[in-house]
Amino acid sequence: MTTLIACSHGTDSADGQRTIEELVALVREQIPRTRVVQAFVDVQEPDIASVVDRAVEDDDVVVVPLLLSVGFHTAVDIARAVRRHAGVRQAEPLGTHPLVAQVLATRLRAAIGGTWVDGDAVVLAAAGSSNPAAIADVETAAERLRSLIPAPVTIGYASAIDPRIPEAVQAARDAGARRVIAASHVLAPGYFAGLVQAAGADLVSAPLGADLRMAEVVVDRFRSA
Template sequence: MTTLVACSHGTDSADGRRVVADLVSLVRDRMPGVRVVQAFVDVQEPDIASVVEQERTADDVVVVPLLLSVGFHTAVDIAKAVRPHADVRQADPLGTHPLVAQVLATRLRAAIGGTWLDGDAVVLAAAGSSNPAAVADVEAAAAALAALIPAPVTIGYASAIEPRIADAVRAAREAGATRVIAASHVLAPGYFAGLVRGAGADVVSAPLGADPRMADVVIDRFRSA
């Protein structure tokens, strides 16, 4: 047996904690016989390093980042916990999986009441990282979403790099959009979801959340690793 360590960022948001726990429960329910445990890189305990040290004593381990792109937490925090151990592997983050774009499209349809309008524009609102690989991941996610919806998609970031979400919303309006919709490219409620809500879009979709398809993404990343 190989243990799946579902490693998320961690949050002070009670709603965010519940959503992540619900997602991990969905993964656990779909993988009978596989031990599935949580770990965190910040804010919450237990931290990823201590979980890896504990779990590897009884089993091989695959750490699946419950993160949407590569970046500091995957390249440093998780990698530092994984790298010293031959029996521990690190899976890819979730965001470029095709099912994530499907969930984003579903959240957008729910946010607009199921009806797209002429003049709609979508801003994919991501957390942001200065890591070029993270930028590439977000750009891939935006392209995948654009293939599924009848509206143009641009990108805005909550932190680290430009354009910021509010600037991307403003640019979409200046380009002629009559309704700007922010697609929340975040996993759960919390700090970054709040920044998306406050960026001035006319409509904001819900986070990806504990959707069964997100659980399937986690499982696919685990199996691929």
């Protein structure tokens, strides 16, 4: 048997914890013959290194980051835990998968009540990282989203890199937007989702959440690894 370790950031938010648990439950339903366990890089336990150490004693192991882009946690925390054991594999993060853009578009339609209007603009609101690969991942996600919605899409970051989300929201208004919608490029409620909510957009979409399509992304990353 192969164990899929679904490794998320971790959060103090009860809603965020529940969302990730629900997403992992959907993943289990998709691959019932695969053992699926959770691990975390911060805030919550068990930590990724200890989960890998235990799982590798009995099974082949694939770690799927429940993260949306390459960054410190994928390149350091998860990679370090994976390198400790020969044969443990690390999948790609989720954010550049085409289905993620579809979920973003669905969340945006819900936020606007289903109807786009002239003067709408979208800010793809991402957590942020100074890692060039992470920036490229977010740009890929933005390009995929542009192909699915009729409004222009720019990018704002919650941390590490400019433009920050409030700046991107204001820039969209300065460019003539009558309504600015922040597309929450976050997986679940928590710290970064709170920053998106507080960034000054007229409307904010819900996090990607425990959507069946997100579970399909996790399974696809697992199988590809």
